[in-house]
Amino acid sequence: MNASSSPLLNYVVFLPMAFAFLVLLLPGNEKGQIRFATLLGMLVNLVTGIWAFAAFNPAGSEFQLEYRLFWLSDLGISYHLGVDGLAVALVLLTALLGPLVVLSSWRFVEERVKEFHVCLLVLQTAMMGALCSLDVMLFYIFFEAMLIPMYFLIGVFGSEERQKAALKFFLYTLVGSLLMLLALLWVFFLSGPEGTRSFDYAALYNNLMEANREVSLCMQNNAHCSNLSATAAALLKWGPWMFGAFALAFAIKVPMFPVHTWLPDAHVQAPVAGSMVLAGVLLKMGTFGFWRYAMPLFPAQAWAYQNVLVALSLIGIVYGALMCLAQKDIKKLIAYSSVSHMGFCMLGMLTFQAEGTMGAAYQMLNHGVSTGALFLLFGMLYERRHLRNMTDYGGIAKAMPIFTVFFLIITFSSIAVPGTNGFVGEFLVLLGTFKSNLPLWAGILATTGVIFGAAYMLWVVQRVFFGPVTQQANAGLKDLRFREFVTALPLVLLVFVMGLKPQPILEVLSPSVKRYVARVHQAKPNPESNTARELLRMHVRELPTPKLAQAQVDDSQPLNQPGERQ
Amino acid sequence: MIPTSACLLLSAMLFCLGMLGVLLRKNALVIFMSVELMLNAANLAFIGFARQHGNTIGTSGHVSAFFVIAVAAAEAAVGLAIIIALFRTRKTLDVDEVRVMKH
Amino acid sequence: MEKLFPEYPFSIQNIENGLWLIIALPLLGALINGVFGKALGRKNVHWVACASVGGSFLLSLLVMWALGNVNTSVFNPFSPDISRYALSADYGTWFSAGSFKVSFGLWADRLSATMLLVITGVGFLIHLYSTSYMEHDKGYAKYFCFLNLFVAMMLTLVLADSLVLLFVGWEGVGLCSYLLIGFWYDDNAKAWAGRKAFITNRIGDFGFLVASFLLVLLVTAAVREAPQGTPVSSYRFSTGLSEKGPLAFQSLSALATTLAATDTTAKPNQETPALVMNRDIETGPLKGYSYAGVLTAVLLFFLLGAAGKSAQLPLYVWLPDAMAGPTPVSALIHAATMVTAGVYLFCRISYLVVLSPFAMATIAVVGCLTALIAALIAFAQDDIKKILAYSTVSQLGFMFMGIGCGLFWAAFLHVVTHAFFKACMFLGAGSVMHGNGDETNIKRLGGLRREMPWTSWTFLIGTLAITGIVPLSGFFSKDAILFGLETQQLTGYVPVLHTLYWLGLIAAACTAFYMVRLYVLTFEGKRSPLAKLPHAHESAWPMTLPLVVLAALSVLAIAHGLPLLSLPHSPHHSQTLMEAYLFPVFNVANQLGADTQKLLKTGLDKTEWTSLLWTGWFKAWLIALVSGGISALLYFKLWRGGRKFPAILEPLRRFAQNKFFVDELYELLFIERAKGLAKGLYRYVDAFFVDRVAVHGTAQTVGFLGRVLCWFQNGNVQAYASAIALALAVGLTYALLQVLS
């Protein structure tokens, strides 16, 4: 099962950083050079991303392209990269959005160009790093490091209220992730006796597996609670808190219902590039975190709190959609639509069942493409008019037909019309919800999302594009330039490619889905799922766990410990 | 022989007096003198205990008192210099006036 | 039969493999027109558009031909049998996850083939018509792109071999409908009408999706619990599942057969198998519900879906507004094809429908009420297109009644005939508008018979057909349905059907009345003084030719409705051509209905049956004639020329004219509620409670505490010393407490 080591992911992660240094060296007034260098960096990143995707073999071991180095061994941390199916797909998405993000801001950002592009590149590295990390602490480091460039992107290059929004974004996320850090440390100490602990994901998971099994047996039947191991007992007692901390951190990022209010502000204020990355990739970190960490590490708690999380997801779906209906600001509306869409992702994942989970995974990609594209396209309009309210537009279709076509296509993707990518994801999520252990009404309620989705998205289309041209300034708008066309085209094409030929991607996702479901199900043995032990245990390339050097008092040492003196 | 407790009582009273002086007096110099009083209360306690314990292991109370006296002297040197500088900038030694920086 | 359809020299295999071309051609046309439309120029645009649909039509003919051949049969992946008179093709997996799978599989049997011909045939005519009708429009290429796309989507719907793929077409046609209704998007009202249509359809789609998901669960449960020897427990079925997924129609057919085979309501003495239709499902998400119950729920959800697409109660409101689109679009989408998708859906899953008499009765009731209400509203409308729209709604209601009483072939026959005569009338209306400066108010038209002879004659034929005058097709299809209501033995709901029969007659009478009114006011009499143009002009040949063809078809379609053949296995009565032709399609349904004794043919013997048929026909004919006659009398003589409507009926008229205020009711009950809810939630929950109180509140509390604490930091050195002393005092007290305790 041992995959051979490959340095490819290092390039995926750190090439943008290298280009960031390159950009730093360029003179600040050479805007063209800076943009070009950044674009080049992103394109190189795209190539490596595609390469990684192509190199990933769905039939192979769980984590591939592994690379591991000793790093901060003292703390139990190592530099361990590797991707599974979901991660590699998200890597591809991130890599794809990279160049588009640069292109989208080609004319939008004219001041402090250098800082802007450095931020973009650093952000790219952080995102890739978070996706490729196989060490939980390494993931956390990248997860948090993402905040910094994003903070600058919103705070420096955003609109009027940018500083407040950036601050809110930063602090909101920080609260959650710091609590998660504590939980992570807690888990670390639970995971084994001194000297065997490590933040390595597989080690952490494998060490907790037995305890998790005991906990779930106990939670199902009190008879099993009598002779729990110490770890299991601790996990039983404190697991909910730890899971809660993990869930909170990721729920804020997703964002799920009551902790979502940072998103509209951040999106509204962020520049196009910021919104694109935020919607396209950053939000996925939340769902990805649930998938990779929160659920497999605490399967019993995941089951126990499934209903709560599902309720929040359902509220997210319906409530997010209702919020959209109350908005005037288009960016805010798209932001709330993200709440709704990400609710689908979460719901799918919470079905703990193959179809739903697959749908969730696919929906993550879809949301990246379609919401990313929505922000991109609206950004083009915003660049022309610098207005965000729906009432400021109207009849745009007349002036900008190609733009309108693109926007419509993305709209249909967003409301999951069959044939577009959104449908496949949403269908699978809903199917999964029905097939899961959740009550039927949950599925029916979630399905109402398809109605609301159409209602608000078409409302936007109606208000912005159709009807008579109400403002003179809108009549003379230029249609897409070549650059803009080229920027939007890949996403528009992807909508169809992913809608009509999803199978190659689904096949890459499939092993990850299977394992995710199996891992969650080990906490609730289900007659339908035969969770083979082999599937549950993680197999990764192991480095010898660095032992925390114990006090090796040399016998020949003549000095006594002071305490011995009497 | 005067019991150690009496010594201790006296030193405690001195200490409290010094502390009250620091808290209540308004003149910087007097406050400083109150601090010296507290230090001397410690000295008194050291001497008293030294007598009780006799010549025991480690630094004895007597020696300690000497060190404290030396430190107090150094403190006086630095402290007075600072108080002079303070007087030069403010023309007053009332501590209630010394509150440019607050909140 | 075989004699009717001589063997075709091309191999069936080739036709089977080429099924995708039927869809691909219009899709390609749409793509070409959409991307290169501007560069191509008008001529090439309509050439591409018409040719692609025409090509599909020819291919459809080939399919039709192939399906006539007795050797045409396909291998059923879900069971060892062979499906006769069908073609299928599988172009690989679309998507799969877990145990679920959907493939790009096409399936053509006689039902879909008939639809294919209607879609491509009528579609082609309407394309042709449009070349003239849209001649001067700026969005010419766009129009044909959408229209081609629509045809492609409709063909997908019809050719799909699974519910999911059918849903692609289902949503796809809705999408095109949205685009075409809002074709003239710079008119706000028109664009809103498009949105209304789409969202109403979405409500239906919600039902469709829920129904599909429940079906998946049902199949899963059946596979798990079915006893040995039933179709779903066979090995073949499991291979079929892994090959095509649970929502393939053959899978559903096997499910239906299994459920029927284990149904004990009809056979009380039979040994009880493990899986019983009325027994509760034991495990899985459906635990605690019975198979029959779930199936009924599925069908009711499908009814919601179909109501959305086919404009039935309570979701019919979008269709009249949809007339905002170009008139050929109304003809193609909102009369001939898309709106009949609901009927097609029920025909497709007829074997499931017959297993739930309750659902059938509901379908019939919904259809009947829709037919009545729409007809009543149509009475008071003055807009030529609106009247036609309501009449479409009303006719669709008839089709649903046909489904509800289990006469699938009759319902489907009505689909076909309706496609002809309604398309004919819509195109006629378009022609009228074209020749009268886009005037749609029938009160401002009149006397067009002389000025627009082709239009008027064809319209008259259409009117007679829909009214149900004897020799025309509408008579046979509609009366087949009414007859079905009278004679079908839907277990437990026979009285319901009988009641519906009478209501149906009333609806038919209404139809005759308002259609004649429409015809008379538009074409007869004198030209209204309020007309926009002093003289109307007849349209060009690309417009009149389709009218003529469609009118001819409206007449010729009677052939399908005539009871010509008498087959040996149906001794009671003779079959109509349509029934015989579709026999392979609905055979399973009929069989299952009979086996489970849920839906039986009438027990009348041949003579009783024949006399009933003839009296039924006579009644219907009489009613249509009388009602139409009264209408003609009234509008020719009495109210011609601005004469007042009797005052006593005025409020009623107003009520009907305002569509019974249903739109307003919905607005008040749902839309305003939803908007208010959204606004309220946003203002009070999101903005105020979550954001202001919880989030900013926390931040502000923290800031406030900071300022309070700063206040203690007053700069006085003695205050600081006091704090130290105080801390010391507290510490000492604490220590002393420790000592004491």
Next chain:
Amino acid sequence: MSASPSLASSMLSTMPASTASLPSFSLLEFQPLLPAAILAVTAMLLMLSEAFSVSKSRSYQAILAAVASVVAGFLAFQNTQLPVGLILDGRGVMDGFSSWITLIACFAAGMSSLLAFGFFRQRNAERGEFYGLLLFSAAGMSLLAVSNEFITLFVNLELMSLATYALAAFWRRSSRSVEAGFKYFILGAFASAILIYGVALLYGATGTTQLDMLHHQLPKALEDTPWLTWPGLILVLAGLSFKIAAVPLHMWTPDVYEGAPTPVTALMSAGIKAAAFVALVRVVLHVGDSSVVFLHLLSFLAAITMVVGNLLAIAQRNVKRMLAYSSIAHAGYILIGVAALFTANHLGNDVGVLSATNVANPTAETLRPMALQGILFYLLSYAITVVGAFGVLAAIEKREDDGAADAWDLNKLSGLATRRPGWALAMALFMFSMGGIPSTIGFLGKLYLFKAGISAGLIGLSVLGVLASAAGMYYYLRVIVYMYMKPSPETEMGARHWSTEFVLAASAVAVVLLGLLPGPLLDWLRQAALFAPN
């Protein structure tokens, strides 16, 4: 490295029986004092140079001070490898922990002298005494770190403090500076008196002032003479808490930090904090096990220090004052580590929300090194960061603003990113580091501390800690907001000076580099923590 046999014999000779004769000390025992000696000698040289020098130029003074710090720091680093044990008849201790604190002190001294170089050059106020006092202060810190006896500790504390009082008031022309010196002096002396009185009481109770002996006497003393022992302990704890600026003994901090010349503030926040903590840790290590009360007290102190420190900082617009308050908060985080030293003995006791939940069954053997390592690393990371942060303030501070009420208002930072991008970047890094954002050294510091806290079962305290630090991020971010997101005013920037720039660059590089690749540093610190006494 192996110790010489003579040292071993000297250890034996310190047994009570041999107190009559003067003990003979080996050379090795003086090695830990060497950095302090170098610092002190250089200090005297500098003082003398001021008295006797005729040269106008005084540039060499700063350089000399810096070089002396570097040399002393190098020796201190060498000392980290020394064997562990008591030295000088038990009055001192030789271990990695003290050497590292010495190293931090030397770092702080060297960096502040470089900062002072540019700072006073700009104000034409270069004086040799300044550097002399600065080095004396550093020598005091270094000696404080090796003290193992209360009187030694007291004297060294005073050496450090007295020099710092003078430094704080050094900028005599500024009334703020003098006020800072005055407040610091009065309160410092007050606290010293409290401390020494506590020492006297403890001496009375146990008959010793030596920490290791106290450790063994304490349980008995607590039983026999609780009336004496408890007040003594509380007074000592209070005296030391004053120096680390634990709430509620923190109130001097903002005023003193604000008023003192900025390089001195840097020294105080980096060096004195570290030295005071080493004193606290040493004392607490020896007395803390005796009762669960200490766990309560320390947890409580940690909790209110973190919370109040952050709350106070949030309300500030004055950056220098804000950093002062934030230093209080940081002391609170470190106190979690200090509290974590003791939980091993009290596991299973229900000791309230704030402390001791059995999570990982830690033992004292595993817990103490972890906590000490955490404290040490945090002190190091904080020193590096805070020196840089005050360095930026020193760099942008203009002579005209001296004494102005808004001299350090956030507005002064407006648009720094466009005017001095390097400084802004450095400041941003320092702010992120203080906030504990990954890829900076501050994150690793927090990680260590919270790891120790969690491992010790101090869940409630750790949760409070992260929430407080999240709230704290608000004011760090505000600095960045002003630097990067506010338009820059038209005023001119102050002059640049290479030494200041060097400090900024070095700190910034260290913040990132050590944050990502601490390399052998972690190993070294682990060694230091493992071999800490007791």
